[in-house]
Structure formats: structure tokens, C-alpha cells
Amino acid sequence: MRNPLYKRLPRELKKNIGKYLAMFLFLTVTIGFCSGYFIATGSLSERLASNYEQFKTEDGHFTLTAAIDDKIKDVFEKNDADVYELFYKDKTLANENVIRLYRPRKNVDLSEIYSGEMPQNDDEIVIDRLYARNNDITIGDKIKIEDTEFKVTGFFVVPDYTSLYKSNTDFMFDALTFSIAIVTDEGFDHLSDSGLKYNYAWMYRNRNLSENEKHEKSEDIVNQLSDEIEKNVTEYKEELFKAIVSGTASYDIKEPSVLTEYLPSESNSAINMATEDVGGDKIMVMWLLYITIAVIALATAITTKSTIEQEAAVIGTLRASGFKRSELVSHYLIIPLIETLLAAVCGNVIGYTFMNSFCASMYYGSYSFPLYQPNINAEAFLLTTLVPAGLVLLINFLMLTKLIALPPLQFLRRELKKNKKTRTVSLPFGGFTSRFRIRIILKNLQAYLVLIIGVFFANILLLFSFIWNPLLDNFRNVILDNQISEYQYLLKTPTETETDGAEKFAVYSLKNPKGEDITVYGISKDSGYVRNADFSDGKIYYSSAYADKYGTQTGDTVIFTEKFGNKEYRLNVDGIYDYPASLCVFMGIDEFRSRFDTDDDYFSGYFTNEKITDIDDMYIASVIAKSDLTSSADQLENSVGFVKLFVVFAIAVYILMIYILAKMITERNSRSISVLKILGYKNGEISSLYNFSTGIVVLIAMFISLPIISWLIRYVYYAMMLEYNGWMSFFIDPVIYPQIIAIGCGCFLAAYLLEMGRVRKIPMNEAIKDME
Amino acid sequence: MQLKIENIHKSFGSGDSRTEVLKGISCTVDSGSICVLLGPSGSGKSTLLNIIGGIETADEGSISIGDDKIEGMSEKKLSLYRRKHLGYVFQAYNLVPDLTVKENIEVGAYLSDNPMNIDEILNLLGLWDHRNKMPNQLSGGQQQRTSIGRAVIKRPDILLCDEPTGALDYQTSKDILKLIEEVNRTCGNTVVMVTHNDALKHMADRVIRLRDGAVRSNKINEAKVAAADLDW
Known part of the structure; x- marks a missing residue:
């Protein structure tokens, strides 16, 4: 015979339809998003992994100052690697954007057309899809490079630029002002050689190396x-x-020929960033899912516990009649489990039907991925169905087995607490209302602890979604306030200029102990640009960005090494220079020349507030302008847009937690509420006693959690930034805190109104009924 | 089936606050008889009933139903013991609130391999017309009938009733007692009923009086009267 207790389940569902529906919808949407996300990232990861074979991804590339010679070729030959020419020309457009032009690729880093077609004529060009989107360029549009107007015939992707890093040392990729492009061989040759890089890619002959x-x-x-x-x-x-x-x-x-860049693919951000980001985000989303499920499971466990407390005598009778513990545990377990499984099934349907495309589009907004094709993903099913169901099962099972393990007699006597005699907390202070509310909080402490966990979690999401825009704005402002000059011109060879105010500097690139590229500046005497620093007696200053990232202090010594060599440089820290834009070291130009063994009149470029017009483009290696300093912030702002979704999610967590737990507290105290009504209390007064206690807990939880979360996010941010090249200082706009508190209070008010309705519905005879 | 109670001792608390509630109770209740346990509050009658029911353990002594002894049984075996031998009726009915009358009785049937026919039980209890009602739609007497139905449908050897009329008015109490009597006659269960209502002794085959945890008297009632004829 089927356990007749199961017949309760549909009635229980009907009775608490609001609670179960809210939880079901929340779980479905969460699982749907996560399922879609895992399908999208799984499909993208598979596609990226297949690039290596299918599109012959390079094993690395290097750049020389001149064309390769036989001796260098021999080095690769000896190491069983083939070298392929992959020259490019960086061209600055009228709008200051930079296009990196390649010839059609035949042997390595093969291109794939995303839409349109490859160029057939000398004045045709294909560009990166993402750059085109960010700059509203469509097929058929024209792009003027030097004197030629190129017609855009399509958008393409290549495996060596899944993220558009102009330089591997950049803090962030830049799909807003930088693109790669392919033109025909003739089109390539027709352009001037300014910006030409002798770039070569190599591939190991054995493609199966670990x-x-x-x-x-x-x-x-x-x-x-x-x-x-x-x-x-x-x-x-x-x-x-x-x-x-x-x-x-x-x-x-x-x-x-001198080596100016050597980049094995393992260190190439343009190849790896997207893969790492997809993988890294996956862990974050997985945790988001599991924390959400755990919070919901805890809330379910607490409400089930409350139901068991209310039904204690019935359970005692059933146990006394011979019902086994396992039968009762499974009875109370079945609704949360079925609800989770059903939500998982519906969530997966949503994930497979449209959510995966939505999630993939978040990545397509940042990276240059090939065409998206969703694949069936067993891992997604496991992560979004079996694990959540297991988690709900585990949390509820642990709570139920502990509770149902009590002897039947304790249930019959409604003595479900270990310590029968609960010590009464003395409350000598405050008026009746305050003491009443405190008693409610103390009586429902477990439920409120779960509420605090929920608020904590929701606040993490809110803070995480709110910090980015002010942080990036702050970064831009700080950078612009502290920029050395309007322009930094880097020259290929020392060349004089008559530009007003142009000041020579020297520059060299070293690796710090963590392997990160650091720029060393040699600053002219009595510099008009790098002020507030005394470079006499060989004094060396570190940028504030460096000090912030690595905790370097005055008096320290850092040992740097050459980028392509083993020579060491011990550089003392004589001071910190307020320059948050990049990781760099400043010293006097004479000290620089002496340390790097250059000519006495050596320099690498100019600081200037005016554009230099009297140096031919062919002698200019690059120009760093305002937009270059802030481009990483612009790109990051573009990439983290999706975190705003977290606000909606956090509000849902807030309302759901407050609603479920406040409902439980109202139901648990329905008899007392009924008695209060008999005594003459108005609905509003009763609601203010019971539900206001929930509000107090929400407020306390907010005030406790916000400083902890701020510290936690700061810690995670620093840990995260250490993995990146460059640095962006942490900043939380104080305005965020009142915003979060306002959202929390708003959510509480919404739940408060719902609970007021519930209090109103409790009849006065509730108290009498129970005492019959 | 015969119920044998041998030298049951039970104490609560420890040290100075230790109170001996049962001080070596021994008695036997014959198969198919009605036994009324009488005594004032604190005499230990409910504790004894709970020990018989296997929901409380004795410090010393043993309980046997037929060949089954509950002494030293694990919790799992105790559940099976209760399932096999016992039916419980409480003063507070303790019905499952979300199940109808019929379904509440089915809860008892579920525990037996050979339950009675549910329709017959509903008719016997006079609940046929109320079978699809929820507990909150019933009077106290109807709820107690349902709880008796739940207890007897699984054909328990022993029906344990803890103040079954304690929350009911005079007429309803009499109806319930008549029902217990009828169930005992029809189904042949042994009935052990705890009450503080002295008048109920007249419907019993055996009357055991407890006072301060000891048996003050244990008599066979030679002048048994029908429940319908009880008066108090």
C-alpha cells in the first residue's frame, strides 16, 4: 500500500502555493541561467580547444627588428618547430583607433569568416566582428587607411586574437579602439611600411606536446x-x-636583427584570456548556484522544521503507532526534493532553449569567438540537476534525521528542544513593544540566522554589481589627474624635435620577480613632467600602482631581470611616485644610461602636451595618449555590464528570504496572534510587533554584513588583480552603501505588506481551536 | 494476545531530584479483555502506558505481548513492535490535519499487512458520511472516532487509550466508550485504557489502581456493565 501521508502533499502545495511557487520560480530561473551558462561556456570551451588543431593555433610568436636570418631559423629547426611569417602593420585611423593589418593566413593561426566573405580585391578588408559592433561598422562600409578606402567585406576571427590585446603587456584587451584586419597580399604591400612589425609565429611539428x-x-x-x-x-x-x-x-x-618580443602561446593573453575567463567565470557561477541552492535549502529546512514543530503531536502519534523514522523523514523530504528536481528540469529546458544563447552573448560582447554552436553538455546536467538536488537532499536530510530521531514521547509532549528548560533571557530595559520584539527574535533565532545568511549573500551580489562603474570612473579620473603628459611618444630611433615643451625620456622593459613586465623610465634633469621626485644621487622611485599591487615600500630593493636574458638589476625603492596608470620605475636619465649601458645621449621618446608633427611616422614606434591610458577601464566597463543582472537576482533573494521566513514566523505564532486579536490588538499593531522584528533583523544583518563584504570583496579584488598585468586601484563609492540599504528596506517593505495581509487573515478562534 | 507486565521500575531526574514514578509494577492483562488503569494525577498510569507502548523505556522490568519482549529492543525493533502489536488513542486525537477522515484511517491501514476493510470501519465508527471531511471540519467526538479508526484498522493486539474521553463532553464520551467496547468485541483486541474517571471501571474486565507508582489494587471486575449504562 502506498503511504497515505503522500496524499497530504498536493494539499500542502495548494495551501502554501505562494511560498512553493516563489521558491520554484527562483530555483528555475537560477538553474536555467546556470544551465544556460554551463552549456554556453562548455560549447565555447570545446570550440576554443578545437582551434588548436582545426585552425592551427601558433605555439608562440616573436618579433624582430628586421627580417629573420638563417641562424635564427636554425634555432627553431633544431627544436623541431616551423616558423611562419606573420608580418603586420599597425595603422592609426583618423579617429585614433588602431587597425592591425595582416596578409591572408595560409599556414598558421588560420582565419574563419564570421559573416560576409574574405577580401578578393586590393581595396577590400575584413575586420574583427567585435570591433565592428563596438564601432557600428557594417559590411559594405568603408575604412580609410592612409590614402586607400577599404571596403569591409566581412567579419572574421582568428585563434591568436580571441581577445583583442594590442600588446601582451596591456592591462586589458581593447575591442573598442583596436582591431585586427586582413587585406589581400597586394593590398598589404600597397600600404606604407610604417608600423610594420617583423612578426613570426612558430608551431612545433609534434602537435601533441604537453x-x-x-x-x-x-x-x-x-x-x-x-x-x-x-x-x-x-x-x-x-x-x-x-x-x-x-x-x-x-x-x-x-x-x-634584435628580438623585441618573444611570446610563447601559454603566456599570450590574446589567446588565453578568453579561455581563462570562461573557465574562471564558470567557477564563480557554480558557487553562485550552490550558495543560492544552499540558502534555499536552509530556508526550506527551517520552514520544514517549523512545520514539524507544529505537527509534533501528530508525528509522535504516528511514531507511537509504528511509523518508522525513515518513512517520516522521506515524507518531509519529498516536497523540497521534487520541487528542486522539477525546477532543475524546467531550468535545463530554459537553459537549452534560449538561456544558453543569452549567456553566450555575454561573452560575444567581450571576445572574438567563432560562430556559436550549443552542444549537449553532460556536465551542465550534473552541475545544475544532480548537485542542487543532492545539496537540498543533504541539508534537509541532516536536519530531519536529527529532529525525527527524537523519541515519540518528546513529540507527543511537544518537547523538541534538547534543553527542555530554556533559560529565560532577562530584558530589564525598553518598553513592552521593544521587549516583545526582542523575544520574537530570540524565539526564532534559527530562522533569523538563515535570513542573515540570505541578506549576506544578497548584499555580496549587490555590492559586486554596484562597485564597478564608480571604480572604473575613479580609475579614469585618478589616471587623468596624474598623467605625466598628454602624449608619450616612443621612438624607434632617437630623433630630435622642435615641439614646444617636448621633453626627452628613456625607457626600458624589465621583468619583476613575479615575471610581470615593468617599464623603467629615465627622466630628464629638472623634468617639467615628472615633478615632486628628487632623482639626485641615483635615487629611484616606484609608481604608486606598483607599490599598491606589490606592497612595495620605501627602503625595499627589488631584483628585476632582463626580458629576454638573465641579467639582474637591483633597484632600490627611494620613494613612491604618484602614478596609478601603470607599473613602472622612475630614475634620472643619467642613472638610466649608466645602468643600461647606453650612449651618453641616448633617449627613447618624448613627454609632450602638444602633438609632435616634425618627426616622420616611420620613426615613431607608438604614441600613448589619454585614450590609451583609460582604454582598459573603457573595455572593462563594456565587459562587466552583465553584472548588473546580479541586482535583479539579489532583490529576488532578499524578497524570497524575507517572505518565506516572515511567513513561517507568522504561521508559527498564529495562536499568539489570535490571542492578541482577542485581547483587542489591531492588525497593524500585531504586524508591527511580529513583522517589524524581521525588519530589525534585516537592518542588523545589513549593517553587520556590509563592512565584512566590503573587506571580502577588496580581498578578492586584490587577489584577482594580482593575476592580471597592470593594476587598477580598488575603490568603493560610499554612495553604494545607502543604495544597498535602500534596496534592502524596499524588499522588506514589500514582504511586510504581504505579511500584513497574512496577519489580517488569522481568525480569532485560532487560539480557541487549538486548545479544544 | 496476553499482556504481561513484570516488575517495572521507572525514575526521572537524578541525584536529589530523582523521583521514582513506578516502583515495581507487575500485572497481567488477558487477551481480548478491557483493562482500566485508574489513579490520580502523578500516580504513574500514563508512564506505564507509555512503557507498554514502547515509547518510554523502563529502568527495570519487562513487558511482553505474547512471545515478544520489548526489553533491550533497538529503536528500529521497537518501531516494528509498535507497528505489529499496538494501536494508540490519545486525548488530543492528533489527526494529520491535511488528510480526510478516510485518509487518516488509511494511515493506520498502511502499517499493517492485513488491515481491516476501511469501509467497514467507517460504518462501524459512524463516520461514513464524514469520510471526506478534513479534521478541522469535525467535532471533537468525530475526531476521536477517527483516531480510534486509525488505531484499530491495523488489527493491533493491544489498543492503548490515554484518557480518550478527557477532552469530550459527557454524551460524546459515552459514545466513544461504547465504540471502544464495540471495537473490543468485534475485533478482539486487548484494550488498556488510562483514565482518571472512576466511573469507567465498570466497563472493564480488569481494574488496576495505581497510587504513588505502585499497584494499590488489581481486581477482576465481576460486575461488568455496558458502556451505554455508565453514568458519572
Whole structure:
């Protein structure tokens, strides 16, 4: 015979339809979002993983100052790797955006058309889909590069630019002002060689090497390359010296090719950032799901416990009649379990039908992924169905087995607490109302603890979604307030200018102990741009961004190494210079020349507030302007737009938790409420006694949780930023706190009104009925 | 089935506050008889009933129903013991609030491999017309009838009734007592009924009086009267 107690279930559902429906919808939407998310990220990850074989992703690339020679080629040959030409030209458009142009790719980092078609004619171009979207460029539009008007024939993706990093040392990719493009060979040749980079990609012949093997090989290659290039430079210097001594012309002596960039794919953010982001976010979403489920399971457990307390005598009778514990546990477990499973099924349907495309679109707004094709994902099913159901089962099972384990007699006597004699807390202070409310809080402490957990969780979501815009605005403002100059011109070779106020500086790139690229500036004497720093006696200053990121203090010494070599540089910290834009070190230009063994008149570029017009473009390596300093913040703002969704989610958590627990407290105290009505209390007064207690707890929870969460988010932020190149200072706008408190209070008010209705419905004979 | 109670001792508390509630109770209740346990408040009658019911353990002594002894039984075995041998009726009815009258009785039937016919029980209890009502739609007497139905449908060897009329008015109490008597006659269960109403002794086959945890008298009632003829 089927357990007749199961016949209660539909009635229980009908009786508490509001509670179950709210929980069901919340779970369904959460699971739907997470399921869609896991399907989307699973499909994207699979697609990205297949890029390596299908689109022949490079194992690394390097850039030389001139075309490759045979000796360098031999280094790769010895290491079983093929080298392919992947030259590009960086061209600045009229709107200051930069387009990186490539020839059509045939052997490595193959391109895939996203929409449209590859260029056929010399004046046709394909560009990155995301850049096009961000700049409202459609197929058929024209882009003027130098004197040629290129017609956009399509949008494409390549595996070496799934995120548009202009330089690997950039803090953030930039799909707003930077794009890659492909033109025909003729189109490429037709453009001037300014911005031309002798870039080469290599691929190991064995495509099945492990990550470790690839890493070891790339280390070997860079060491051999450094040796080879050093040899070339020495030979060049010797030949040059001989020529000068012998008085012969030195024009025939070919300048050696020098390595300016060496980037194995494992360290290439443009290749890995998207994959890592997808993987990293997955963990975050997984935790979001599990915390939500755990909070819901706790709320369910508390409400079930309350039901058991109310039905204690019935349970005692059933146990005394021979019902087994397991039968009762399974009876009380079945609704939350079925609800979770049903929500999981509906959530997965939502996930597979449309939510996965929505989630994928969040990534397509930041990365240049190939065409999206959702795949069936067993892991998504496991993570969004079995794990949540298991979690609900576990939490409720633990609570139920502990509670139902009590002897039947205790149920019959309604003595469900371990300590039968609860010590009465003395409340000598406050008026009747305050003491009444405190008693309600003390009586329902467990339920309120779950509410506090819910508020804590909701506030994490709110704070996380609110901090970004002010943080990025603050970053932009701080950067612009502290920028050294309007423009920083980096030259390929020292060239003089007559520009008013232009000031020479030298620059060199080193690796810090964490392997991060650090810029070392040599600042001219009596600089008009880097003020408030005394560079006399070889004093060295670190930027505030560096000090903030690595906790460096005056008096410390940091050992840097060369980017492509092992030479060490010990640089003392004589002061911190207020420069939050980048991780860099400042020293006097003479100190710089002496430390890096350069000519006495060596310099690398100019600080200037005016545009330099008297130096030919071909001598300019790059120009850092305002937009370059703030581009990372702009891009990040574009990428974190989706976190605003968390606000909706947090509000739902707030209302749901307050609603479920306040309802439970009202129901648990229905007899007392009925007695109060008999005594002559008005509905409003009763509601203010019971529901206001919930409001007090919500407020207390908010005031306790906000400082803890702020600290927690600051900690996570710092840990997260340490993984990135560069630095962005943490900042919480104080305005956020009242906003969060207002949302919390608003949610409480909504739940308060609902509960007022419930209090109104409790009949006066409730008290009499129970005492019959 | 015969119920045998041997030397039952039970104390509550410890040290100075230790109170001995049952001081070596021994008695036997014959199969199919009605036994009334009488005594003032605090005499230990409810504690004894609970020990018979296996929901409280004795410090010493044993309870046997037929060949089954509950001494030293695990909680799991005690559940099976209760399931197999016992039916419980409480003063407060303790019906499942979300189940109809019929379904509440089915809850008892579920516990038995060979339950009685539910329609017959409903008719016997006079609940046929109320079978689809919820407990909150019933009077106290109707609720108690339902709880008796729930207890007897599984054909328990022993029906334990803890003040079954304690919350009912005179006429309803008499109706319930008549019903218990009828159930005892029809189904042949042994009935052990705890009450403080002295008048109920007349409907019993055996009357056991307790005072201060000890048996003051244990008599067979030679002048048994029908429940319908009781008066108090």
C-alpha cells in the first residue's frame, strides 16, 4: 500500500502555493541561467580547444627588428618547430583607433569568416566582428587607411586574437579602439611600411606536446635565440669597429636583427584570456548556484522544521503507532526534493532553449569567438540537476534525521528542544513593544540566522554589481589627474624635435620577480613632467600602482631581470611616485644610461602636451595618449555590464528570504496572534510587533554584513588583480552603501505588506481551536 | 494476545531530584479483555502506558505481548513492535490535519499487512458520511472516532487509550466508550485504557489502581456493565 501521508502533499502545495511557487520560480530561473551558462561556456570551451588543431593555433610568436636570418631559423629547426611569417602593420585611423593589418593566413593561426566573405580585391578588408559592433561598422562600409578606402567585406576571427590585446603587456584587451584586419597580399604591400612589425609565429611539428613540454621547449628556444642574437650583435659591433678603424664605409654592414618580443602561446593573453575567463567565470557561477541552492535549502529546512514543530503531536502519534523514522523523514523530504528536481528540469529546458544563447552573448560582447554552436553538455546536467538536488537532499536530510530521531514521547509532549528548560533571557530595559520584539527574535533565532545568511549573500551580489562603474570612473579620473603628459611618444630611433615643451625620456622593459613586465623610465634633469621626485644621487622611485599591487615600500630593493636574458638589476625603492596608470620605475636619465649601458645621449621618446608633427611616422614606434591610458577601464566597463543582472537576482533573494521566513514566523505564532486579536490588538499593531522584528533583523544583518563584504570583496579584488598585468586601484563609492540599504528596506517593505495581509487573515478562534 | 507486565521500575531526574514514578509494577492483562488503569494525577498510569507502548523505556522490568519482549529492543525493533502489536488513542486525537477522515484511517491501514476493510470501519465508527471531511471540519467526538479508526484498522493486539474521553463532553464520551467496547468485541483486541474517571471501571474486565507508582489494587471486575449504562 502506498503511504497515505503522500496524499497530504498536493494539499500542502495548494495551501502554501505562494511560498512553493516563489521558491520554484527562483530555483528555475537560477538553474536555467546556470544551465544556460554551463552549456554556453562548455560549447565555447570545446570550440576554443578545437582551434588548436582545426585552425592551427601558433605555439608562440616573436618579433624582430628586421627580417629573420638563417641562424635564427636554425634555432627553431633544431627544436623541431616551423616558423611562419606573420608580418603586420599597425595603422592609426583618423579617429585614433588602431587597425592591425595582416596578409591572408595560409599556414598558421588560420582565419574563419564570421559573416560576409574574405577580401578578393586590393581595396577590400575584413575586420574583427567585435570591433565592428563596438564601432557600428557594417559590411559594405568603408575604412580609410592612409590614402586607400577599404571596403569591409566581412567579419572574421582568428585563434591568436580571441581577445583583442594590442600588446601582451596591456592591462586589458581593447575591442573598442583596436582591431585586427586582413587585406589581400597586394593590398598589404600597397600600404606604407610604417608600423610594420617583423612578426613570426612558430608551431612545433609534434602537435601533441604537453603544456610542460611546450614550456620547456620555448625556454630552450628563447635562450638559444638570445645567444644567437648576442653573437650577431657582437659580430656587428666588431665589424663596425673594424670599418671605423680602417676608415672604410660602414653602409654595407647589415644591422643585426634584435628580438623585441618573444611570446610563447601559454603566456599570450590574446589567446588565453578568453579561455581563462570562461573557465574562471564558470567557477564563480557554480558557487553562485550552490550558495543560492544552499540558502534555499536552509530556508526550506527551517520552514520544514517549523512545520514539524507544529505537527509534533501528530508525528509522535504516528511514531507511537509504528511509523518508522525513515518513512517520516522521506515524507518531509519529498516536497523540497521534487520541487528542486522539477525546477532543475524546467531550468535545463530554459537553459537549452534560449538561456544558453543569452549567456553566450555575454561573452560575444567581450571576445572574438567563432560562430556559436550549443552542444549537449553532460556536465551542465550534473552541475545544475544532480548537485542542487543532492545539496537540498543533504541539508534537509541532516536536519530531519536529527529532529525525527527524537523519541515519540518528546513529540507527543511537544518537547523538541534538547534543553527542555530554556533559560529565560532577562530584558530589564525598553518598553513592552521593544521587549516583545526582542523575544520574537530570540524565539526564532534559527530562522533569523538563515535570513542573515540570505541578506549576506544578497548584499555580496549587490555590492559586486554596484562597485564597478564608480571604480572604473575613479580609475579614469585618478589616471587623468596624474598623467605625466598628454602624449608619450616612443621612438624607434632617437630623433630630435622642435615641439614646444617636448621633453626627452628613456625607457626600458624589465621583468619583476613575479615575471610581470615593468617599464623603467629615465627622466630628464629638472623634468617639467615628472615633478615632486628628487632623482639626485641615483635615487629611484616606484609608481604608486606598483607599490599598491606589490606592497612595495620605501627602503625595499627589488631584483628585476632582463626580458629576454638573465641579467639582474637591483633597484632600490627611494620613494613612491604618484602614478596609478601603470607599473613602472622612475630614475634620472643619467642613472638610466649608466645602468643600461647606453650612449651618453641616448633617449627613447618624448613627454609632450602638444602633438609632435616634425618627426616622420616611420620613426615613431607608438604614441600613448589619454585614450590609451583609460582604454582598459573603457573595455572593462563594456565587459562587466552583465553584472548588473546580479541586482535583479539579489532583490529576488532578499524578497524570497524575507517572505518565506516572515511567513513561517507568522504561521508559527498564529495562536499568539489570535490571542492578541482577542485581547483587542489591531492588525497593524500585531504586524508591527511580529513583522517589524524581521525588519530589525534585516537592518542588523545589513549593517553587520556590509563592512565584512566590503573587506571580502577588496580581498578578492586584490587577489584577482594580482593575476592580471597592470593594476587598477580598488575603490568603493560610499554612495553604494545607502543604495544597498535602500534596496534592502524596499524588499522588506514589500514582504511586510504581504505579511500584513497574512496577519489580517488569522481568525480569532485560532487560539480557541487549538486548545479544544 | 496476553499482556504481561513484570516488575517495572521507572525514575526521572537524578541525584536529589530523582523521583521514582513506578516502583515495581507487575500485572497481567488477558487477551481480548478491557483493562482500566485508574489513579490520580502523578500516580504513574500514563508512564506505564507509555512503557507498554514502547515509547518510554523502563529502568527495570519487562513487558511482553505474547512471545515478544520489548526489553533491550533497538529503536528500529521497537518501531516494528509498535507497528505489529499496538494501536494508540490519545486525548488530543492528533489527526494529520491535511488528510480526510478516510485518509487518516488509511494511515493506520498502511502499517499493517492485513488491515481491516476501511469501509467497514467507517460504518462501524459512524463516520461514513464524514469520510471526506478534513479534521478541522469535525467535532471533537468525530475526531476521536477517527483516531480510534486509525488505531484499530491495523488489527493491533493491544489498543492503548490515554484518557480518550478527557477532552469530550459527557454524551460524546459515552459514545466513544461504547465504540471502544464495540471495537473490543468485534475485533478482539486487548484494550488498556488510562483514565482518571472512576466511573469507567465498570466497563472493564480488569481494574488496576495505581497510587504513588505502585499497584494499590488489581481486581477482576465481576460486575461488568455496558458502556451505554455508565453514568458519572
